[in-house]
Amino acid sequence: EIGRKLFAGDVQFLKGVVAMDGLPPADRIEVCFAGRSNVGKSSLINALTGRKGLARASNTPGRTQEINFFTLGDDRYLVDLPGYGFANAPVAVVEKWQRLLKAYLAGRASLRRAFVLIDARHGTKSVDEEIMALLDQSAVPFQVVLTKADKVKSRDMEPMLAQVRKTLAKHPAAFPEMVLTSSEKGDGLATLRAVIATLV
Ligand code: GTP
Ligand code: MG
DSSP, rough: TTTTHHSOOOOOEEESSSGGGGGSSSEEEEEEEEEEETTTHHHHHHHTTTOTSSOOSSSEEEEOOSSEEETTTTTTTEEEOBBHHHSSOOOOHHHHHHHHHHHHHHHOOEEEEEEEEETTTTOOOOHHHHHHHHHHHTTTOEEEEEEEEGGGGGGHHHHHHHHHHHHHHOOTTHHHHHHHHTHHHHHHHHHHHHHHHHHH
């Protein structure tokens, strides 16, 4: 299985970044996890790496408040981003993260792919489309990762997928293939590991 070895190997928290001048050197292959608050970004990093407490996850939207860099093997970064949309934090603080998040997504030379996480129960919302438009403008290829698949009834799956596909068709930087995941049950994790491991 491609990616299994990489993810079973060395993964370390490097740093939490609060301003663009704090970013580490852009000298590794980098992927980031973006999405609305509480969509499951930090949980997905933990599930992919099999390290439960690596990225801090919680049921409170706005848990991740910095851009957190994790080293994966010796040539890759996994980047956990603060969420966008509603967060349980003061407005001024949230605005500061949002500015940083957008500056990062638009201006990071080594960013190979952004994973845009979408809750599989809800499909894409207007805030997701705003981020997708930013990624289009910045020519950052992005791929949708549907999260919390374990919470979706099978009859709701196809309409949700159709809605997300329709959104993606409007965005030139989007990969048409989506990855359906569950950090709880493990669905899609091997696929996502393989995607990350094969980026050059
Ligand atoms: P912020 O950092 O606040 O933006 O949130 P986040 O996107 O990092 O979400 P986080 O990983 O903290 O998860 C939010 C909540 O969703 C937690 O209570 C998780 O346990 C739950 N969760 C995450 N992934 C899954 C999943 O695949 N299935 C289920 N059932 N719950 C999940
Ligand atoms: Mg988080």
